[in-house]
Amino acid sequence: MSQTSRLIDRRLAKALVFLQASMIPVATLLAWGLKDTTAALSAALGALVCWLAHCYFAWQSFRTAGARASKQVMLNMYRGMLGKFAIVIVGFILILSNVKPLSPVALFGGFILVQAMSWVAPFWVSRLQKRV
Numbered sequence: 001m002s003q004t005s006r007l008i009d010r011r012l013a014k015a016l017v018f019l020q021a022s023m024i025p026v027a028t029l030l031a032w033g034l035k036d037t038t039a040a041l042s043a044a045l046g047a048l049v050c051w052l053a054h055c056y057f058a059w060q061s062f063r064t065a066g067a068r069a070s071k072q073v074m075l076n077m078y079r080g081m082l083g084k085f086a087i088v089i090v091g092f093i094l095i096l097s098n099v100k101p102l103s104p105v106a107l108f109g110g111f112i113l114v115q116a117m118s119w120v121a122p123f124w125v126s127r128l129q130k131r132v
Contacts, residue, residue, distance in 0.1 A: 027110035042103040043110030049091035050114040
């Protein structure tokens, strides 16, 4: 992998992190507008758990790059996925056991909204690149 494609990959990962971070207040305001402050707090917590997990995955995955480090890249991606899974599980356990009152629908709705950005961002970036 050349230095240029390594930088592009990192830029895309950073863009996704920032896009997901921008969805945290969106999820909060949407839940607050549709229901109440309990739903807003729940949506914010769900969105935050998803974002923190993705930040860990992105950091772990893009620590090394290049053809010579392909085994290390794969190992880092596996570590990143396991860490992301652990952050999500522990985050939900902590939230569900300690936050009262809680709106589970808003909690998972905020999580899903931020996670959906992982699916939307590649299409959005490809459309932007076609325009340039």
